[in-house]
Amino acid sequence: MLEPLSRAIADLELEKAASLVNEYVDKRFNAVDIIESCRIGVELVGKRYQAGEYYLADLVMSEAIFKELMEIIEPHLVKVVDHEQQNLAPHVLIGTIQGDIHDLGKSIVIYLLRSSGFIVRDLGVDVSIEDFVKEAKSSSAPIIGICFLLTNCVSTVKELIDTLEKEGIRNNATVVIGGYAADEATRNYVGADYSATTTANVIPLFESIIKLNEVNRDR
Ligand code: B12
The missing domain is CATH 3.40.50.280 (Cobalamin-binding domain)
Known part of the structure; x- marks a missing residue:
């Protein structure tokens, strides 16, 4: 998966994560792979929360980051409706x-x-x-x-x-x-x-x- 993206999300760095997503989208990476890397990123946020390194506010922040990134990714998901x-x-x-x-x-x-x-x-x-x-x-x-x-x-x-x-x-x-x-x-x-x-x-x-x-x- 796209580790730098997962890491940026885990570190709650919205700007870095957004710029990586834009880069991957421009390079026509598979949108499902980009979403999966975002999922792994928020999973890491969850682990840090569980370990007591992050607070509830950080979980809330990861939600906001995820939603912003999805706005960039969604238009690039391929529709295959017949x-x-x-x-x-x-x-x-x-x-x-x-x-x-x-x-x-x-x-x-x-x-x-x-x-x-x-x-x-x-x-x-x-x-x-x-x-x-x-x-x-x-x-x-x-x-x-x-x-x-x-x-x-x-x-x-x-x-x-x-x-x-x-x-x-x-x-x-x-x-x-x-x-x-x-x-x-x-x-x-x-x-x-x-x-x-x-x-x-x-x-x-x-x-x-x-x-x-x-x-x-x-x-
Ligand atoms: C963001 C987040 C929140 C946000 C949720 C925002 C929202 N609108 O969803 C907020 C801040 C509100 C929140 C609240 C809480 N959270 Co929370 N949260 C998370 C976090 C970090 C990410 C979840 C997420 O959105 N992942 C991204 C998505 C894309 O991944 P996903 O949900 O897994 O979905 C994918 C697949 O699983 C699958 N899928 C999902 N659903 C379905 C359904 C079907 C039918 C299918 C086929 C597939 C499928 O497809 C998706 C594709 O990518 C997780 C950590 C984690 N590891 O999951 C903790 C986590 C789930 N939360 C946790 C906790 C404890 C809480 C709170 C109790 C905290 C508190 N003290 O209040 C509350 C619970 C509130 C409640 N009653 O539900 C714990 C749960 C621990 C446990 N073992 O039960 C976790 C695991 C963090 C942790 N490690 O401690 N949370």
């Missing part, structure tokens, strides 16, 4: 779980999915189990995305997926979790189908889910 296929576009329901207000990663995922032709319904942040289930029922979305970055939200995510199962929604929907706390062990524990914690694996993952669903439907 408009003829729009009425067949797969629907995705996505939200950040109750108790968690992190949404930078979710916004990126939504942006990438919409750019790739998916129709996304964003439920926002701090979404209750009740609201997730209600929306899942009314939309019949074949893919449900749950975002969470806080480890103390893992039990709520499990409760949500258990409820989707009890309500009979789980049979017809693939559940994908994402965010800092969504590692493989957690995915297994909460009973989700897939997890994504980096920028690059989001679109290939969703596209493979769609293909798999099509194959199963045709059987």
